[in-house]
Amino acid sequence: MKYWNKNLKNMAEYIPGEQPQNLEEFIKLNTNENPFPPSKSVLEALKNACDENLRRYPNPTAAQVRECFADMHSFSPDHVFVGNGSDEIFTLLFRGFIDPKDRAAFPYPSYSLYYTLAEAHGIKYDRIPLTKSLDVDFEPFLEKKYALAIVTNPNNPTGKGIDGKSVRAFLQKFEGLLVIDEAYVDFYGETLIGFVKEFDNCIITRSFSKSYSLAGLRVGLAIAHPDIIRGLIKLKDSYNVDRLAQAGALAALRDVKSFRYCMEMVRNNKEYLEEMLESLGFEIVPSKANFVFVKHPAALAKELYEKLKARKILVRWFDGPVQSEYVRITVGTMMEIKTLIKELREILKT
Numbered sequence: 001m002k003y004w005n006k007n008l009k010n011m012a013e014y015i016p017g018e019q020p021q022n023l024e025e026f027i028k029l030n031t032n033e034n035p036f037p038p039s040k041s042v043l044e045a046l047k048n049a050c051d052e053n054l055r056r057y058p059n060p061t062a063a064q065v066r067e068c069f070a071d072m073h074s075f076s077p078d079h080v081f082v083g084n085g086s087d088e089i090f091t092l093l094f095r096g097f098i099d100p101k102d103r104a105a106f107p108y109p110s111y112s113l114y115y116t117l118a119e120a121h122g123i124k125y126d127r128i129p130l131t132k133s134l135d136v137d138f139e140p141f142l143e144k145k146y147a148l149a150i151v152t153n154p155n156n157p158t159g160k161g162i163d164g165k166s167v168r169a170f171l172q173k174f175e176g177l178l179v180i181d182e183a184y185v186d187f188y189g190e191t192l193i194g195f196v197k198e199f200d201n202c203i204i205t206r207s208f209s210k211s212y213s214l215a216g217l218r219v220g221l222a223i224a225h226p227d228i229i230r231g232l233i234k235l236k237d238s239y240n241v242d243r244l245a246q247a248g249a250l251a252a253l254r255d256v257k258s259f260r261y262c263m264e265m266v267r268n269n270k271e272y273l274e275e276m277l278e279s280l281g282f283e284i285v286p287s288k289a290n291f292v293f294v295k296h297p298a299a300l301a302k303e304l305y306e307k308l309k310a311r312k313i314l315v316r317w318f319d320g321p322v323q324s325e326y327v328r329i330t331v332g333t334m335m336e337i338k339t340l341i342k343e344l345r346e347i348l349k350t
Contacts, residue, residue, distance in 0.1 A: 011119035014112060018314055027339060029330040030314040032156070032184070032291050034213035036265060036333075038248070039258035042214070045251035049244050058243040061233060065246055068253045069221060073193060078226040081233065082249070084240045086183055086207045086220035087113060089232065093148065093203070094121040096235045097177055097228075102147035107136050109323040111156045111181065123148075130322070134158045134285055134293075138170040150179040153192055157318060157328045159287025161190050171199045177228075179203045184289035186211035186259075187266060193223055200225040210290060211263065212252040217245040266290050270331045276341045277329075280348060285326070295326045299348060311343045 001009060017031035037043075062082035070077045083089040094117050098104060106114045108127035118125040128140045134155075141149050153162040162180070171178060182204055185191045195202045203224040209215035219241060222232060241249075252259070270292070274284055277294055285293040295301055305317035305327050316328040332340070 007120055007122045012116055014116040017316055020314075025312055027313045027332065027336045029332050029336065029340065030316040030328075031215075032210055032289070032328075032330045033215050034210060034262070034266070034290065035269070035331060035336065036213060036262050038213045038252065039255045039262075041255045041258065042212075042248050042251045045247045046244055049247035054243060056243070057239050058241065058246055060239055062241045062246045062249070065219075065221075065241075065249045065253070068250055069223075072253065073223070075196075075223065076226075078229055079196065079223055081222040081224070081229045082241050082246075083220045083222065083232070083236070084245075085209065085218040086181065086205045088236070088240060089205050089220050089222045090114065090117050090150070090179075092232050092235045093177070093179065094118060094123060096231055098123055098148045103144060104148040104150070105141050105144070105146040106150050107152070107155065109157060109318065109320065110150075110152055112318075114150050130155075130158070134160055134322075136162055136166075138166050141170065142173055145175070147176045148179070149174070149176060150181060152181040152183070153190070154184050154188075154288040156184065156289070157291070157316070157323060157326070158285050158293045159184075159289040159291055160285060161188070161288040162192070164190075164192055164195075167192055167195065168198075171195060171202060174201065177201050177203060179205060181205050183207040184210055184291075187263060187270075187290050188288040190288060196223050196225070200227070203228060208249050208252060212249075212259065213262070214248055214252060217248050219245050219249040266331055269334060269337060272334065273329070273331055273337050273340075276337065277344075280341070280344055290331045291328050292331070293326045293328050296348070301325055301327045304344075304347065307347045308340075308343060311347075313340055313343060 020026055065082050066077040066080040070080050100122050104118050104123050104125040105128055108129055131137050136151055154160055180192050193204045196204055203222055206221040208219040282294045282296050302317055305315055308315055
């Protein structure tokens with residue numbers, strides 16, 4: 001730590017979900033990855049991209065991906081930025097769109113990387129508690145002059161969506177930048193992307209990691225006013241999205257049929273998971289994502305997590321107020337879900 005600066009010394013480290021060395025021995029339901037593989041057309045595109053052109057630099061702005069996504073959503077490409085995962089986009093926002101003297105705000109509980117990145121950049125922030133029903137209350141975000149707010153639609157780890165009317169009313173009053181992280185929105189399709197055309201201080205972020213089964217490629221999108229997009233491009237690394245990632249993302253966007261089929265499969269599996277958990281007495285937070293946030297009146301969440309891990313099943317448990325009462329379970333394959341339920345039934349018996 002001899003050469004660490006003050007921000008690095010003081011920041012809380014972001015801890016990703018567990019990735020055991022012997023991963024093949026586990027049922028992995030802790031990091032919200034898609035249980036189904038990328039489509040055949042995506043895998044083919046990746047194979048075709050592994051040619052002699054790998055010696056060349058990729059397109060610096062991932063132009064084809066920008067154009068394809070923009071066309072699908074009736075935007076111009078200058079409204080779209082392609083990043084090395086959504087995480088890079090959040091990093092750039094903290095680096096170039098908020099001054100050190102300003103303040104940010106995020107819901108709690110939510111994606112803890114927001115807090116980590118704020119601390120890493122020396123940005124002070126407030127955590128705005130969710131309501132008792134685990135919804136975002138936008139009124140407290142107006143009580144101070146926040147330069148940046150990030151909310152998640154649907155929220156992670158709760159899975160609850162955000163009411164569009166509340167967001168519009170908030171944006172009509174809010175003077176800072178509002179980032180709406182839609183990493184999980186594809187599973188139920190209740191996007192707020194239209195607000196980008198209405199408000200120049202609204203940024204939508206998207207991810208290819210969840211719905212497109214491409215967590216290993218690291219591709220994310222920001223959709224915003226062209227002035228914001230120009231700023232992100234100015235800040236980013238020269239070639240932030242590699243040639244293979246661009247090829248895979250483009251093929252994924254074009255393969256609409258496989259995408260829709262995958263979303264239907266995940267939703268069906270989620271409904272089955274919820275039914276089985278309810279039959280075991282679990283309380284389930286209504287989720288619009290590919291995971292569920294649950295607790296059981298007769299079992300501590302941390303103990304459930306530990307006992308499942310001992311049985312080679314990984315789910316996510318978060319320490320801290322409110323969230324420590326729950327475990328987050330990613331929707332898996334039908335076989336994985338049946339094994340999970342079998343083990344939970346045995347654990348609850350004891």
